[in-house]
Each structure stands twice: as C-alpha cells, then as structure tokens.
Amino acid sequence: MSQTWSPTSWKNFPAAQQPLYPDSGQLSAVVKQIKTLPPLVTSWEIDRLHQDIALAQRGQAWLLQGGDCAETFEQCQTEPIASKLKLLLQMSLAIVFGARKRIIRVGRMAGQYAKPRSSDTESQGGVTLPCYRGDIVNGYSFTPEARIPDPLRLLRGYERSALTLNFVRALSEGGFADLHHPENWNLLFVNTAKGEAAERYKELVRSLGDSIRFMETILHESTPELKRxxxxxxxxALHLDYETALTRESVRGIGFYNMGTHFPWIGERTRQLGGAHLEYFRGIRNPVAVKIGGSIQPEELIEMIDKLNPENKPGRLTLIHRMGRNKIESQLPPLIDAVLREQKTVLWVCDPMHGNTVSTAGGRKTRRFDDIVDELRLSFAIHRACGSTLGGAHLELTGEDVTECVGGSRGLTESDLESAYQTQLDPRLNYEQALEIAFEISNQLSQQRF
Structure with missing residues (x-):
C-alpha cells in the first residue's frame, strides 16, 4: 500500500461490492452535495467510543452490538427505532448483572443501508436483474426500474440516518434510558409475556429497583449517571463514495474521521489486503472493526492488523469472528494464537449469526437458535483455553415480533416462519431469543469473575 493516504486514495485500489451507476455525473453531483451537509456524529463522540473499546480490550467493559441485517427507508419510523433501542437496553441490563462491568451499547443502525451480495444478479421466473444492494443503492422490488442504482438514494440514506440518530440521541440522553424507570423499555407486544427469559427479566428489574432505592437512600440523593x-x-462501510463524502477533517487538526457513524466495519467480502476498503479504513481515526471468517489465514490476519493499526494502539481495532458452529473449534484457535504471539492489541467479538445461516426446504433463509447459542458458548470456551478474552457480541436482532430464526423458548419451527417473516435479507433474533442470548452472555461472564 502507498504510504500517502487521503480520503480518496482508495480509488487507486480494486473496490469490491460497489454498485455500477448508469450516470456517473449524477453520482458525482450527489457526492459533492453530501460533502456540504453537516456530519452525523462528532469526533469527540468517536474518541469516547475509542476509549470505551480500549476498556473492553482490558476486560473492563463488554461490547453489545446489535440491530437489523439491513435497515430500510420504510422502517425509519418511531416504533421500530424505539423498539430496537428498548431491546438493546434490556439486553445490556441483563448482561451487566453477570458481567459487573460497563456495557458499550452499539446499534447496527442510522446507516446500515448497504449490503454486500454473493452475486451481481438475481433471477426469478426466467428473468435476470441486478441484485438488490440495500435501499441506499436500489429498490427491493423485482422490476428493471427498481433495480437500477440511483445516486439520489444516497441523499435519502443520509437523511434517514440523521433522523434515526437524532431520535436515538433524544431517547438515550433525555430520560428514556433512566434506570429508575426500566418499565419504559417494555415492548408493547410482550407486556404480558410469560416465557422464562421474560420472567427472569422482570425479576431482574424488581431487584434493580430495590438496589437503586437502597443506594439512593444511603446517599440521600439521586444518581444522575443512572438517568442516561x-x-x-x-x-x-461498504459504499465507499458515500463514506468518503462523510469523511471530514477534525476541527482540532488531528486527522480525518468518518463522521457518518461512530464505528464502521469492513465485511468478510471486502477485507482484501490489497483492496480499496482496507486502504480507506487505514486512514480514518474512528475505532474500526473487521469481520473475519474461516477463510483467513493467521499470517494474513497479522498483516491486516498491521495495516489497520500499525502503532498497536488500544481501542483502535476490533475483530469480529463469524465462523459458524461447525467450524469455529478448528478455525478460531490458530487466529487467536497468532494475535497473542505477535502481541497485537485487539478486541475479540463473536458474531454467532452469519456463519449459521441455512435454507429451509422451501428456500427460506433462517438460523437455528441452538447453533447461535452453541457458537457463542464455544467462543467463550475457546478464548479461555487460548488465554484470550471474548469482549463482545455482534447480533442481528429486532424489537419486533418476528419469526425468522427457528428454536428458542417459544420453540419456533420452520412451519412458523411464515407467520411473521419480515426481513428482506438475513433472519434476525426476535425479542425472546435476543433476551435468551443476553442471559447466556450474562451466565458466561459471571463464570469469568470467579
């Protein structure tokens, strides 16, 4: 790689998974317009996350990252956004009781509008069209008009990201997240839930209320830190023209930040050592993550780490492994051993979702809950055996009442999928399944404390 970096130096490298626009002039005009619009996040917020991830690398915090496989413009609405935030708050509350450490809450939201695809085209009924690459690129409807990449969608993606982020900020900082009132986080359709995870959560909330009242009685004052x-x-960060448009130099003169998100990541399909995504990521000051599957070799992993974090700075780099339940025991240990041997500072996070996607007999994509839980448990065990520490989980989930993953306490089967299968791409955990995962993480972390 060239030692000279700029926000556009990636253009000198092969860029995978980029849409082909019929009008390059219109694309340039839209990108130019986005460059003039305000950033979505600030460098101070990004630096704070950088420090939080450094804490997680030292075992003093746990990273919980979750949200939709792909956001849609249509779902930029009050209830879907609030539901995801409610669920992540509930999960973090369940985890903190086992972890006894700070929880870093990160949503897959306010920008998750582009998706990599395994094929450039899709065929239905003898008709072949360009594949759907997410709402920020083209439309989901299987028509020639919808599937044409449209640069104006970049503007719509920016606007909806801004709307989502503004609402999330208002909720998380304006009292909605107040630990004195976790009842505000209840999802409408589970107010009368009787499942094991729901009952366990309700008991946890009661215990939390008692603890807070006791503490504040002793202190003779309320605790403002519990209110936000x-x-x-x-x-x-898949669409590089869009990400570049939101890459701005800090007013403090300390370098460039991607100010379209706090925490961008590189996917498994775009992490090539000589590729454009790695070149772009190596120059931004955000904490960054990379998804790694079983195809990566230890030597390749170390070279990638050196390119993204040559100074081995704490908080800079997160590795999200996504091996699959049947492969993780053979594929993950050599990677952990290489990182430890080379004394690289990284945060290890488990994505137990993406390596466990299967298709039903009818062609519907799903994931088996038992596979997800097993990969998570194995991740904890493998890291412990290698002398490493698992520091987070990356999950595709929703606060809506969907039936997309089979299994869990409700015992969903393949025949149940059609009742509420809403995702356009990958299947997500529903409320009950996500809470079960949170309690499993809590159990695992509680064992680490002894």
Missing part, C-alpha cells in the same frame, strides 16, 4: 446512557451507531 451512551449509545453509539455502527454500520458496514
């Missing part, structure tokens, strides 16, 4: 939370956003 830090909440960060993340997305796969």
């Amino acid at each position: 939370v830090d909440f960060y956003t993340s997305h796969e």
Whole structure:
C-alpha cells in the first residue's frame, strides 16, 4: 500500500461490492452535495467510543452490538427505532448483572443501508436483474426500474440516518434510558409475556429497583449517571463514495474521521489486503472493526492488523469472528494464537449469526437458535483455553415480533416462519431469543469473575 493516504486514495485500489451507476455525473453531483451537509456524529463522540473499546480490550467493559441485517427507508419510523433501542437496553441490563462491568451499547443502525451480495444478479421466473444492494443503492422490488442504482438514494440514506440518530440521541440522553424507570423499555407486544427469559427479566428489574432505592437512600440523593446512557451507531462501510463524502477533517487538526457513524466495519467480502476498503479504513481515526471468517489465514490476519493499526494502539481495532458452529473449534484457535504471539492489541467479538445461516426446504433463509447459542458458548470456551478474552457480541436482532430464526423458548419451527417473516435479507433474533442470548452472555461472564 502507498504510504500517502487521503480520503480518496482508495480509488487507486480494486473496490469490491460497489454498485455500477448508469450516470456517473449524477453520482458525482450527489457526492459533492453530501460533502456540504453537516456530519452525523462528532469526533469527540468517536474518541469516547475509542476509549470505551480500549476498556473492553482490558476486560473492563463488554461490547453489545446489535440491530437489523439491513435497515430500510420504510422502517425509519418511531416504533421500530424505539423498539430496537428498548431491546438493546434490556439486553445490556441483563448482561451487566453477570458481567459487573460497563456495557458499550452499539446499534447496527442510522446507516446500515448497504449490503454486500454473493452475486451481481438475481433471477426469478426466467428473468435476470441486478441484485438488490440495500435501499441506499436500489429498490427491493423485482422490476428493471427498481433495480437500477440511483445516486439520489444516497441523499435519502443520509437523511434517514440523521433522523434515526437524532431520535436515538433524544431517547438515550433525555430520560428514556433512566434506570429508575426500566418499565419504559417494555415492548408493547410482550407486556404480558410469560416465557422464562421474560420472567427472569422482570425479576431482574424488581431487584434493580430495590438496589437503586437502597443506594439512593444511603446517599440521600439521586444518581444522575443512572438517568442516561451512551449509545453509539455502527454500520458496514461498504459504499465507499458515500463514506468518503462523510469523511471530514477534525476541527482540532488531528486527522480525518468518518463522521457518518461512530464505528464502521469492513465485511468478510471486502477485507482484501490489497483492496480499496482496507486502504480507506487505514486512514480514518474512528475505532474500526473487521469481520473475519474461516477463510483467513493467521499470517494474513497479522498483516491486516498491521495495516489497520500499525502503532498497536488500544481501542483502535476490533475483530469480529463469524465462523459458524461447525467450524469455529478448528478455525478460531490458530487466529487467536497468532494475535497473542505477535502481541497485537485487539478486541475479540463473536458474531454467532452469519456463519449459521441455512435454507429451509422451501428456500427460506433462517438460523437455528441452538447453533447461535452453541457458537457463542464455544467462543467463550475457546478464548479461555487460548488465554484470550471474548469482549463482545455482534447480533442481528429486532424489537419486533418476528419469526425468522427457528428454536428458542417459544420453540419456533420452520412451519412458523411464515407467520411473521419480515426481513428482506438475513433472519434476525426476535425479542425472546435476543433476551435468551443476553442471559447466556450474562451466565458466561459471571463464570469469568470467579
């Protein structure tokens, strides 16, 4: 790689998964317009997350990252956004009781509008069209008009990201996240839930209320730190023209930040050592993450770490492993051993979702809850055996009452999927399944304390 970096130096490298626009002039005009618009996040917020991730690398915090596989413009509405935030707050509350450490809450939201695809085209009924690459690129409807990449969608993506982030900030900082009133986080359709995870959560809330009242009685005052939370956003920084348009130099003169999100990541399909995404990421000051699957070799991983974090700075780099339940025991240990041997500072995070996607007999994509839980448990065990520490989980989930993953306490089967299968791409955990995962994480972390 060239030692000279700029926000556009990636253009000198092969760029995977980029849409082909029929009008390059219109694309340039839209990108130019986005460059004049206000940033979505600030460098101070990004630096605070950088410090939080450094804490997690030292075992003093746990990173919980979750949200939709892909956001849609249509779902930029009050209830879906609030539901995701409610669920992440509930999950973090469940985890903190086991972890006894700070929880870093990161949403896959306010920008998760682009998706990588395994094929450039899609065929239905003998008709072949360009694939759907997320709402920020083209439309989901299987028509020639909808599938044409449209640069104006970049503006719509920016606007909806801004709306989402503004609402999330208002909720997380304006009293909605107040630990004195966790009942505000209840999702409408689970107010009368009787499942094991729901009952366990209700008992936890009662215990929390008693603890807070006791503490504040002793102190003779309320605790303002319990009335708000830090909440960060993340997305796969896939569309490089869009990400470049939101890359700005800090007013403090300390370098360039991607100010379209706090925490961008590189996906498994775009992490090539000589690729454009790695070149772009190496120059921004955000904490960054990389998804790694079983195909990466230890030597390749170390070279990638050196390119993204040559000074081995704490808080800079997160590795999100996504191996699959059947492969993680053979594929993950050599990578952990290489990182430890080379004394690289990284945060290890488990994504137990993406390596466990299967198709039903009818062609519907799903994930088996038992596979997800097993990969999570194995991740904890493998890190412990290698002398490493798992520091977070990356999950695709929703606060809506969906049936997309089979299994869990409700015992969803393949025949149940059609009742509320809403995702346009990958299947997500529903409320009950997500809470079960949170309690499993809590159990694992509580064992680490002894």
